[in-house]
Amino acid sequence: MRKNRARDELLASLHLSREEFSVRARQATDPDYWRSLSRGIPVDSLNYNLSEPAFSHDLIEASLRSLRDHGYFHAGPLVSEPIVKQMRECVEAVKAAGWPPVFAFVYDPFWAAARTSFICRFLSDFLGAGFDIIMSRVWCYYIQPIRGAGGWTPHADAYHDHRNRITLWIPLTDATLDNGCMYVIPRDLIDDDRTPAEERLRASSLPSEYCLQLLHSCRALPAAAGSVLGWDPRTIHWGSKCHAPGEPRISVGCEFVSHGVIPKPHRPDELAPGDRGAPLPGFMRRIRNIALSIRIHHARDLKAARFAELAEELIKQTAGIG
Numbered sequence: 001m002r003k004n005r006a007r008d009e010l011l012a013s014l015h016l017s018r019e020e021f022s023v024r025a026r027q028a029t030d031p032d033y034w035r036s037l038s039r040g041i042p043v044d045s046l047n048y049n050l051s052e053p054a055f056s057h058d059l060i061e062a063s064l065r066s067l068r069d070h071g072y073f074h075a076g077p078l079v080s081e082p083i084v085k086q087m088r089e090c091v092e093a094v095k096a097a098g099w100p101p102v103f104a105f106v107y108d109p110f111w112a113a114a115r116t117s118f119i120c121r122f123l124s125d126f127l128g129a130g131f132d133i134i135m136s137r138v139w140c141y142y143i144q145p146i147r148g149a150g151g152w153t154p155h156a157d158a159y160h161d162h163r164n165r166i167t168l169w170i171p172l173t174d175a176t177l178d179n180g181c182m183y184v185i186p187r188d189l190i191d192d193d194r195t196p197a198e199e200r201l202r203a204s205s206l207p208s209e210y211c212l213q214l215l216h217s218c219r220a221l222p223a224a225a226g227s228v229l230g231w232d233p234r235t236i237h238w239g240s241k242c243h244a245p246g247e248p249r250i251s252v253g254c255e256f257v258s259h260g261v262i263p264k265p266h267r268p269d270e271l272a273p274g275d276r277g278a279p280l281p282g283f284m285r286r287i288r289n290i291a292l293s294i295r296i297h298h299a300r301d302l303k304a305a306r307f308a309e310l311a312e313e314l315i316k317q318t319a320g321i322g
């Protein structure tokens with residue numbers, strides 16, 4: 001009996017109450033609400049200029065080489081400190097107001113940071129000019145500074161639909177061996193690169209000997225705040241666990257595709273030009289795509305799972321916004 005009650009309470013806590021649902025549905029689509037949370041960080045400018053650290057063409061070349069040879073790269077820091085600080089403050093404000101951190105993507109710097117000159121030059125070389133960002137595949141990761149808290153477990157972003165596509169990941173706090181930095185399995189260290197029959201990596205479909213080989217090959221990627229990391233969709237990676245509580249590990253991830261590529265299950269209106277000349281997505285498009293991202297990712301994130309129904313409501317409300 002008691003066990004059932006505990007289970008029922010746990011399940012109830014995974015849903016918003018009716019009252020909270022309607023308050024949040026109203027707040028989510030109100031730009032003034034978001035402005036008031038973040039002390040005025042804009043939510044709807046078409047352009048947002050970032051000051052950016054300088055970088056050399058050699059860095060682009062080295063990053064492309066690492067991506068091609070090993071399946072990942074790590075560069076930077078390339079997003080300036082004041083912007084990273086502003087982004088971190090947005091995440092903390094959104095989280096303190098009880099929202100999943102991905103709602104920080106209502107704010108301009110999150111879209112502007114995805115088109116710094118390094119990112120644009122790197123992606124133009126890698127994906128071709130006129131590449132797009134998949135707006136409905138953005139995420140903000142927040143590892144609590146509690147021993148044992150962890151990032152996303154080992155996975156690859158897309159085994160089968162992997163061509164002309166890449167994930168970029170930017171830490172907003174230093175990602176360290178202690179607070180849960182990323183790990184990757186360099187693709188060239190795996191003798192026998194077995195692509196699973198299914199899109200998802202499942203322990204049950206991998207021989208244990210192969211798992212040990214993967215484990216033996218893994219590489220930690222500690223990264224200073226503002227760095228840019230990226231990996232091929234087939235590269236196995238994960239956010240590790242917090243070992244020694246200090247600062248939370250906060251980061252954002254975005255996926256990009258060559259122009260004209262529309263990976264399943266996305267639709268053309270979920271893509272936006274990644275180049276610097278194009279306007280940033282407008283406020284309601286941001287809300288729509290945050291909600292779509294929750295639809296895709298909520299199974300991996302219990303806090304976001306509480307918002308899955310609200311996300312569906314927001315997707316409905318913004319249906320005409322492309």
Ligand SMILES: O=C(O)CCC(=O)C(=O)O
Binds near residue numbers: 152238239253
């Ligand atoms: O930050 C994390 O823990 C996981 C990030 C990740 O898996 C991704 O961006 O694809």
